[in-house]
Structure formats: structure tokens, C-alpha cells
Amino acid sequence: MPAPIIAARDVSKSFFGNPVLRDVSIALVPGRIHALLGENGAGKSTLINLLSGALPSDRGTIEIDGKAVAALTPAAARNAGIAVVQQELSLTSSLSIAENIGLGAYPRRYGFIDYGALARRAKAVCDMVGLDESLSRPVGDLPLGRRQMVEIAKALFREPRVLILDEPTSSLSAHEADTLTRLLVKLREAGTAVLYISHRLNEVMRLCDHVTVLKDGVVTADQSLAGTDADGLVRLMVGRDPGDLFPSWTATPETETIVSVEGFSSGPLKDIDLTIRRGEVLGIGGLVGQGQEDLLLGLYGALPASARRASFDGVPGIPASVPKANALGLAYVPADRKREGLHLIHTIAWNMMLPQFGRARGLSLRNRGKEKALALDLADHLGIKGDLTRQVQALSGGNQQKVALAKWMPSDPSILLLNDPTRGVDVETKREIYILLRRFASEGKAVVLSSSDTPELVHLCDRVAVMREGKLAATLDRDGLSEEAIVAAAMGAEEAAQAA
Amino acid sequence: MSHTPDTRSQRLYWPVQMQRNRGVRGLFVVVAAFLALYVYLFPGLFSIGGVSKFAQSWFPLALVSMSQAILMLTGGISLSIGATVSLGAVIAATTMTGPLGVVGGIAAVAVAGLGIGAISGAIVVRLKLPAIVVTLAASFIIGGAALLILPRPGGAIPIWFSDLLAGNTPAALILLIVTALLWKLYLATPLGLSLYASGENPVGAYRGGVPVDRSLIAAYAISGLLAAAAGLFVAAQTGSGDPVIGTAFTLNSIAAAVLGGVGFLGGRGTMRGAIAGSLLLSVMINVMFFLGFPPVAQYVAQGLIIIGAVALPEITGRRGPR
Numbered sequence: 001m002p003a004p005i006i007a008a009r010d011v012s013k014s015f016f017g018n019p020v021l022r023d024v025s026i027a028l029v030p031g032r033i034h035a036l037l038g039e040n041g042a043g044k045s046t047l048i049n050l051l052s053g054a055l056p057s058d059r060g061t062i063e064i065d066g067k068a069v070a071a072l073t074p075a076a077a078r079n080a081g082i083a084v085v086q087q088e089l090s091l092t093s094s095l096s097i098a099e100n101i102g103l104g105a106y107p108r109r110y111g112f113i114d115y116g117a118l119a120r121r122a123k124a125v126c127d128m129v130g131l132d133e134s135l136s137r138p139v140g141d142l143p144l145g146r147r148q149m150v151e152i153a154k155a156l157f158r159e160p161r162v163l164i165l166d167e168p169t170s171s172l173s174a175h176e177a178d179t180l181t182r183l184l185v186k187l188r189e190a191g192t193a194v195l196y197i198s199h200r201l202n203e204v205m206r207l208c209d210h211v212t213v214l215k216d217g218v219v220t221a222d223q224s225l226a227g228t229d230a231d232g233l234v235r236l237m238v239g240r241d242p243g244d245l246f247p248s249w250t251a252t253p254e255t256e257t258i259v260s261v262e263g264f265s266s267g268p269l270k271d272i273d274l275t276i277r278r279g280e281v282l283g284i285g286g287l288v289g290q291g292q293e294d295l296l297l298g299l300y301g302a303l304p305a306s307a308r309r310a311s312f313d314g315v316p317g318i319p320a321s322v323p324k325a326n327a328l329g330l331a332y333v334p335a336d337r338k339r340e341g342l343h344l345i346h347t348i349a350w351n352m353m354l355p356q357f358g359r360a361r362g363l364s365l366r367n368r369g370k371e372k373a374l375a376l377d378l379a380d381h382l383g384i385k386g387d388l389t390r391q392v393q394a395l396s397g398g399n400q401q402k403v404a405l406a407k408w409m410p411s412d413p414s415i416l417l418l419n420d421p422t423r424g425v426d427v428e429t430k431r432e433i434y435i436l437l438r439r440f441a442s443e444g445k446a447v448v449l450s451s452s453d454t455p456e457l458v459h460l461c462d463r464v465a466v467m468r469e470g471k472l473a474a475t476l477d478r479d480g481l482s483e484e485a486i487v488a489a490a491m492g493a494e495e496a497a498q499a500a
Numbered sequence: 501m502s503h504t505p506d507t508r509s510q511r512l513y514w515p516v517q518m519q520r521n522r523g524v525r526g527l528f529v530v531v532a533a534f535l536a537l538y539v540y541l542f543p544g545l546f547s548i549g550g551v552s553k554f555a556q557s558w559f560p561l562a563l564v565s566m567s568q569a570i571l572m573l574t575g576g577i578s579l580s581i582g583a584t585v586s587l588g589a590v591i592a593a594t595t596m597t598g599p600l601g602v603v604g605g606i607a608a609v610a611v612a613g614l615g616i617g618a619i620s621g622a623i624v625v626r627l628k629l630p631a632i633v634v635t636l637a638a639s640f641i642i643g644g645a646a647l648l649i650l651p652r653p654g655g656a657i658p659i660w661f662s663d664l665l666a667g668n669t670p671a672a673l674i675l676l677i678v679t680a681l682l683w684k685l686y687l688a689t690p691l692g693l694s695l696y697a698s699g700e701n702p703v704g705a706y707r708g709g710v711p712v713d714r715s716l717i718a719a720y721a722i723s724g725l726l727a728a729a730a731g732l733f734v735a736a737q738t739g740s741g742d743p744v745i746g747t748a749f750t751l752n753s754i755a756a757a758v759l760g761g762v763g764f765l766g767g768r769g770t771m772r773g774a775i776a777g778s779l780l781l782s783v784m785i786n787v788m789f790f791l792g793f794p795p796v797a798q799y800v801a802q803g804l805i806i807i808g809a810v811a812l813p814e815i816t817g818r819r820g821p822r
Contacts, residue, residue: 054707078709090704092697094767096516103697104709106690113688119512136515154708 003066004029005162005193006051006082011060013046020046021217023060028162028193033184035204035225036197038214039237039454039487044197045087047214048164051195052084053077081161085151085168093140097131098122100139101154125153128186130179144171152180163187164195169203181207199287201230201491213237230493231484238454238483245431246459249438251478252279258415258446259299261318263308266298267291268470276415276446281437283461284450286490291470292450293335296417299448300332301325313414326355329414333404333421335450337397341404344393348384349375351392352407378406383432398429405436415446422456434460454483466490513688523761524773527809531776534783541790548670555673556666556737558782560585561752562676562775563730565760566683568753569774570723574716575699575766576624576631581727581753583642584616585746588731590646593655593741602661609732610725616642617724621717639750646743655741665736672733676775679726683771686722695719700767755802756781759809780805 004027013021021043028034028051038044049055050062053072061068064080091100098118107117122135129149133142139150148171155163169177184194184207198204204211205225213221213236221236259276269291276282284292298305301319310318312328319325325332334340342351352375375388382402384395392403401421408416418437422430437447437460451457457464464476466489474489487493521528544550564581571578588609596605620638624631665671686692694715697705706712730749735741760777762769781802788798 074707075709084707086704086707090701090708092700092705092767094700095693095696096512096519098512099516099693103694103705106693108690111689112685113690113693115513115516115688134515135512136519138519 002030004063005065006080007063008047008050008057009061009063011047011050011057011062013043013050013055013058019217021050021057021214024214024217024219025060026051026212026219026222028195029210030161030191030193031188032210033188033194033196033208035208035211036195036214037204037211037233037237041452042214042237043217044214045166046217048084048166048195048197051077051162051164052082078158081159082164083155083158083160083162084164085148085155085166087166087170089147089151091139091147091150091154094138096136096138097126097133097142097150097153098135100150101125101157103154105158121157122153125156128156128183129153130176130183145173145176148172149176149179152183160192162193162195164197166197167199168196169198169200177203199491201233201493204233205230231488234484234488234491234493238487245434245455247431247435247438249442249460251462252277252441255279255444259312261299261307261310264295264298264305264310264318265307266303266305267294269294269298269305270470272472274465274472276448277462278414278444278446279441280462281441281447281449281460283457283464284448284467285454285457285464285486286467286473288452290467290490292467293419294470295467296332296419296448296450299325300330300417302332326411326413329412330417331355331408331411331413331415332417333401333408333419335419335421335423337400337404342392342400345391347389348379348392348395348403349388351403352378352388355407355411374410378409381409382406382436396426396429398425398432401425401433402429405433413445415448416440417448417450419450420452421449422451422453454486457481457486458483468492520770521772524770524776527759527761527773527776527780531780531783534780534787538783538787538790541787549668551673552668552670554782554786555670555676557786558779559672559676560730560734560737560749561756561782562778563679563726563733564749564753565756565774565778566679566771567723567726567730569757569760569762569769569771570695570719570726571631571635572757572762572764573695573699573767573769574631574719575702576635577754577764578620578635578723578727579632579750580616580620580635580639580642581723582746582748582750583639583646584613584724584727585731585734585749586743587616587642587646587649587746588613588728589735589738589745590650590655590731590741590743591728592732592735593657594649596658596661597656602658606732609728613725613728614721615724616728617721618717620724621720624720625713625716643744650741650743653740653742655735657736657739659739662736662739665733680771680775687771691715691718696767698767700765752781753778755806759806 007027009025010023011021012019012023024047026047036044046055050057053074053076056071062072063069069076092103101122102118107114107121119135126135129152131146131149131153133146139147142150148168152168168180172180187194196208208225211221211223211225211233212219213233215237255278257275258278262273264272264274272295284295286292294303297303301321301324305318307318310316312319315328319328319330349372353371379388382405384399384402384406392400395403422433425433437449440447449461458481462478464481464486465472466474466476466486468490476485539545545554564585567581568578591609591612592605595608596602600608616638620634623629624634691714694705694710697710698712698715702712731746734745756778757774759780760769760773762774784802784805785798788801
């Protein structure tokens with residue numbers, strides 16, 4: 001086997017004392033397509049950032065051509081021939097395709113950009129990735145998939161020895177993905193080392209030679225892909241020990257349906273059939289950004305949505321606005337509590353009373369005494385400690401989330417929509433939130449819990465709907481519920497098995 | 501074969517330029533219509549004298565609009581342009597008749613403009629402060645400095661120099677064309693073109709190897725230079741220095757840049773648009789004067805046209821995709 005161009009040896013990285021990577025090693029070898037797999041938050045992006053010099057590692061070494069590099073900078077990584085195609089696009093929409101491809105590495109003549117050389121070399125890489133648009137077109141005109149191809153062309157323009165692709169196919173059409181596959185095979189023959197991150201197992205099985213699997217920041221597999229099956233890979237990615245984080249609960253017996261939608265579409269969502277029952281916690285799973293938030297917001301009347309048939313608590317149709325959804329008993333707790341859920345500089349009590357202001361009649365004055373009593377009652381109910389006249393931003397993440405939940409309680413919602421409520425929340429508060437959610441369910445309310453944390457879905461939910469590319473990939477009942485099943489559905493393992 | 505790069509170069513460079521015209525074509529049509537109306541009302545425009553006088557009334561606004569447009573391309577906005585114009589005028593009026601002479605005076609104005617711009621830019625970029633706050637503070641400091649140098653209108657510009665720039669010559673028009681061409685040359689350098697990437701998507705640009713900080717600070721310096729140069733021209737027009745003469749230019753420069761389609765979020769817009777926007781404002785004022793509008797009505801009309809220019813693409817754009 002040829003010597004690796006770049007290798008990480010036992011690197012570790014923590015953010016705010018929270019370990020993201022622990023003693024991870026990976027070697028990128030010329031002429032090999034190397035897959036990097038892992039669940040949401042397994043540490044893939046952090047590893048890429050270490051390899052491209054965007055982040056320094058806490059411990060361990062990065063070696064380039066066998067020599068340890070003390071502190072790898074983005075410039076040094078670029079000079080060593082390492083190119084990264086990032087997920088967030090790095091293009092400038094008002095510049096042309098060619099000007100974007102050459103950006104940061106323009107060929108020069110007498111100090112000016114050599115447009116002749118730029119045109120020639122940009123054309124060459126555009127041909128490689130199958131971009132036939134005019135080179136002078138502004139990138140802002142192109143659809144997302146074509147922009148991704150420009151991004152790849154931009155990486156190739158620097159003739160990299162190591163090409164790192166972070167989910168390159170997520171916005172590509174089937175045709176574009178095929179072109180990319182052929183390109184990668186050609187690069188492999190030419191001796192380029194490719195690191196390929198993808199959530200599509202069938203792609204990985206078809207294209208890659210070697211795989212590294214990350215789970216919770218630890219390498220669980222570093223092996224040749226030959227002779228490995230899709231299910232085996234899924235097993236390597238999942239399986240966290242839930243400990244006693246989750247409260248014990250008994251599944252509510254089959255109850256009446258409170259919400260049902262058929263052929264529901266909103267934004268990227270297409271044709272979704274979903275029922276929500278009283279007394280259950282319905283999980284919404286899947287990889288990040290498969291349309292979970294659009295689903296919740298669409299149901300909540302905050303995004304334009306349509307459905308062939310819909311019924312909310314006996315009322316036909318989808319609520320057309322947030323106040324209408326509130327009137328139907330829906331409440332929504334957003335994922336980004338700092339931006340959407342709370343008003344940080346206002347007091348805890350003010351935040352908890354906010355939903356009530358909207359329903360105050362006309363210009364009648366607020367009843368301060370009553371508000372105060374209500375706020376105290378809520379705080380007591382949810383275990384929010386301390387002085388309620390403090391600003392919300394003084395609270396910890398977990399307690400902020402409790403306030404975001406508490407503010408809906410006086411309206412007594414019958415359907416609670418939660419978008420990743422435990423993200424960035426400490427373990428103890430997580431458990432309190434779990435107990436709270438199960439209590440709502442046992443009171444006959446319906447709880448819809450979208451979560452990027454798979455164990456949470458398995459241990460807390462009666463049923464889990466798994467989303468993939470704007471569709472429901474599977475709905476798993478209590479019997480069929482396991483981390484393996486959720487991840488397999490989220491990553492399309494079934495398709496991969498059929499393709500193999 | 502040796503000339504192949506040149507023909508290819510034209511095949512990429514000029515199509516890129518044509519694409520950049522797309523956003524401002526509508527504006528060009530409106531400007532042409534107003535110009536036609538102006539010529540109809542004032543046929544005297546078609547003479548060396550007429551063109552010269554009009555170009556002189558337009559030139560300072562054109563310069564500050566370019567100055568503002570560059571700052572808006574970085575993703576910021578400048579509130580110190582008016583004060584920089586005043587300072588430029590004051591420095592020109594106090595140095596040119598002194599030992600420095602005209603050439604030394606021009607150099608002093610240029611150094612002051614570049615320096616002011618570079619320092620504000622460095623503060624904004626390195627300390628990551630909002631441009632609007634930094635340039636607001638700068639406007640007080642620069643305006644105060646102008647008043648310290650020349651507490652009341654005074655100083656002098658050599659008469660021959662005033663006549664050369666603001667007499668019966670088309671010097672202003674020629675200087676404007678030269679300035680626009682120099683900007684085109686700057687945009688043809690890697691650092692110049694990087695301004696668009698640094699203004700629109702700084703994180704992406706940085707990861708792609710663009711010297712983001714350098715391109716932004718250079719843009720601030722050029723912006724300061726243009727504003728100070730406008731001050732020099734205003735001093736030559738009036739023959740003396742006035743420490744508060746530039747005040748109105750701050751808001752007018754924003755108006756012209758916005759009319760010219762320069763966006764507030766950085767990296768959107770073109771210099772030709774900003775220049776056309778300033779031309780539209782200048783012609784409009786002249787046309788309304790000839791039509792006998794009172795000056796107050798001119799302000800109202802100016803405001804309505806700016807709102808219209810900004811709202812129109814929003815309205816048509818919204819109707820488009822849905």
C-alpha cells in the first residue's frame with residue numbers, strides 16, 4: 001500500500017470541555033476513495049476541519065507526507081494540495097462561474113487576472129465535472145445542484161492531491177451524481193486520495209474502497225469495504241448506552257386520532273401521510289435537514305402548506321396562521337430557543353406570559369397580580385428555580401428550554417410540537433424534560449418530538465416517523481423501534497441492500 | 501498561436517462585463533430618458549460650456565457615490581463621507597497657496613483620504629465592529645478636525661487651478677472617465693475582484709484562500725481617497741475651503757448608490773450602477789429646476805424615486821417565481 005499523503009494520529013478535540021473526537025486516527029492514501037461514516041454529531045465535520053487546518057487539534061498529530069506538522073493552517077493545507085468541498089457553499093453569487101472557480105488562486109499577468117489562462121483552465125475543470133454553462137454566467141443564476149458542481153470544480157482547479165468531499169451529493173440530481181461518481185473513479189486512477197462523506201449508503205458501497213466509521217467521536221471501524229454489508233455498517237454507527245437517562249413509562253393504549261393529514265406538502269416536503277394520536281409521543285427522526293422542521297412548521301401554520309385531506313381535532317383543513325393553530329390547541333417549541341423561542345433580554349416571567357398577551361381582549365390592562373401568580377405556579381410546576389424577574393439569558397441552556405416550554409402551558413395545548421428540545425441541554429434537565437413530555441402524553445395530549453438524537457427517539461416515543469429527503473421513509477411502531485432501524489431507514493440501507 | 505490567449509481573454513472578460521450590465525439596464529434606460537428630457541428643456545447642454553458646467557455639478561456626487569458604493573460592497577455603509585469631503589476641501593484650501601503648492605496639496609489630500617479610509621477599515625475589519633458605528637464616530641472626528649484646521653470658511657485655491665478644474669473646461673468629465681477606468685483596472689486585479697467575495701461571503705472567501713482582511717481594508721482606503729478627492733474638487737469650484745461643505749454628501753451618496761442597485765448586504769451591485777445613480781440624481785435636480793419645481797418639492801420627488809427604485813425589483817421579483 002502506498003504511503004498516506006495526509007494522516008491523523010490519535011487526534012482529540014473538545015469544545016467547551018465536551019469531547020467531540022477521542023484518539024481518532026485516519027490515513028488518506030493516494031488512489032483510494034475513503035468513506036467516512038457516522039451519525040449526526042459523531043464528529044465527522046470536526047475531523048475534516050482538523051485535516052484541512054480550519055481547527056487545531058487538542059492532542060495528537062497531523063502528518064503530511066510522513067512528516068508531523070506542528071500547527072496546520074488552512075493556507076499550509078492548501079499548499080500541501082488538500083482541497084475541501086464544504087457543505088455550506090463558499091461561492092460568491094455575483095461573480096461568474098470562472099471567477100468563482102479561480103477565486104483565491106487566479107492566474108496573473110502583470111499583476112492583473114489573466115482572464116485568458118483563467119478561461120482555459122476553468123473550462124478544463126468544468127469539462128471534468130460536466131458543467132456546460134457559459135463560464136461568464138453569474139453563479140447566483142444557477143440552481144443549487146449546479147452550484148455544488150461549481151464548488152467541486154473550484155476544488156479541482158487547484159489540482160489537489162487530497163480531495164475531501166462533505167456530503168457532495170445531497171443537492172445533486174441523479175445525473176449530476178453519476179457524473180461525480182465517474183469523476184471520482186478517474187481521480188482515483190490518477191492517484192488522488194479522496195475522502196468521501198455521505199449519508200447515502202448505496203453510494204458508499206458502490207464507490208468507496210475503504211471505510212472509517214465514527215461513533216461519538218471514536219473510531220469504531222477502519223477497514224476495507226470489500227465484504228462488508230450495509231447492515232454491518234449501520235451496526236457500527238449506533239448503539240449508545242442510554243443508562244438511566246430515560247424515565248420508565250408505559251405505552252398508552254391505542255387512542256383516538258387527533259391530527260391526520262394526507263398528501264401533505266410544504267416547502268421541500270412531498271406527499272406526506274401522517275396521523276397523530278392523543279396520549280402518544282410521536283418521534284420524528286432522520287438525518288439533519290430532511291424536512292423535519294418544515295413538517296412541524298407546516299402543521300403549525302407558520303409555513304404555507306397544502307394537503308389533500310387534513311383534520312385537526314375535528315376541524316378540517318390545515319391552520320392557515322399561527323394564531324389559528326394556537327386556537328386549535330397547537331403549540332410549537334423551536335429548536336433555536338435563543339433566536340425563535342425566547343426574548344433573551346426580557347425577564348423569565350415576561351417570557352412565560354408572552355403567549356397570553358396575544359389573546360388579551362382589546363386594550364384591557366394587564367392584571368399584574370394574576371400574571372405573577374400564574375408565573376410562580378408555572379415555575380413551580382416545571383422546576384424553574386430562582387427569581388423570575390431575572391433576564392432569561394442569565395439562565396442555563398436547560399432552564400431556558402424549560403421557560404420556552406412553560407410559556408405554552410397556561411394555554412393548555414392539546415398538541416405540542418417540539419423541535420429538538422434537548423439540543424445543548426445538560427443531562428439532568430434532559431431527564432426532567434423527558435419526564436414532562438411523558439406526563440403530557442399521559443394527560444391525553446399529543447406530543448410530536450423531532451429529534452436528532454436517536455436514543456431519545458427509541459426510548460421516549462410510542463412511534464417514530466423517519467424522514468428522508470422530504471418524504472416519510474418509514475414509520476416504526478414500538479415493536480420495530482431500535483436505533484438500527486431508525487438509522488437504516490434514515491440512510492436508505494434498504495435501497496443499498498437492493499442495489500448490492 | 502501566440503495571440504490565442506488574447507482572443508480567449510476577450511471571450512471571457514467581455515461576456516462577464518456584459519453579464520454585470522444586466523442588473524442596471526433598466527436604470528440606464530431611465531437615465532437616458534431623463535437626459536433626453538433635460539436636453540429638450542435645455543438645448544444648451546450640447547456645447548463645450550454646457551457639458552462642462554453639467555459635468556462639474558455632477559462630478560463630486562459621482563465621486564462620493566463611488567466611495568459609498570465601495571463601502572456598501574464590503575457589506576458596510578459609511579456615514580463619514582460628508583466629513584471626509586469637508587476635510588479634503590479644507591486641506592486643499594490651506595495647503596495649495598502655501599509652500600506645498602498645488603502638487604503638494606493634492607498629495608496631502610490623497611494621503612489624508614487614504615489614511616482615514618485605511619484606519620477606519622482596519623478598525624472595522626480587525627476589531628469586527630459594525631461599519632455604521634465606526635464611520636459615525638469617524639464623521640465626528642473628521643468633521644472636528646476640519647473645523648480645527650479652518651474654523652470658518654477661508655483659505656484659497658490658486659485661480660489657474662480652479663479654472664482648470666471648474667472653469668470652462670470638460671476636465672471634470674475627463675477625470676470622471678479616468679476614475680471609472682482606474683476602478684475597472686482595479687477590479688481586474690485579484691485583490692480588486694476579491695472585494696466581491698469578501699463582501700458577500702467572507703467565510704467562504706477566507707476558506708478559499710482570499711486575503712479577506714486585506715481586500716476590505718484596501719476598499720476602505722480607496723473609498724476614503726475618493727471622498728477626499730471630491731472635497732478637493734468642491735474647494736476648486738468655490739475657490740476656498742468650507743469646513744462643513746460636505747455634510748449633505750453623506751446621505752446623497754447613499755441615495756445614489758441605492759438608486760444604482762448597490763445592495764446593503766455586501767457584494768451586490770456595480771460601480772457603473774452607482775455612477776448612473778448619481779447621474780440620475782443630478783439630472784433630476786436640473787430637470788426639476790427647469791420645470792420650475794420649488795426646491796422643497798425636489799426633495800420629496802427625490803425620496804419618492806428612491807423608494808420606487810428599491811421597491812420595484814422587490815415587487816417584480818416577488819411576482820416572478822410564484
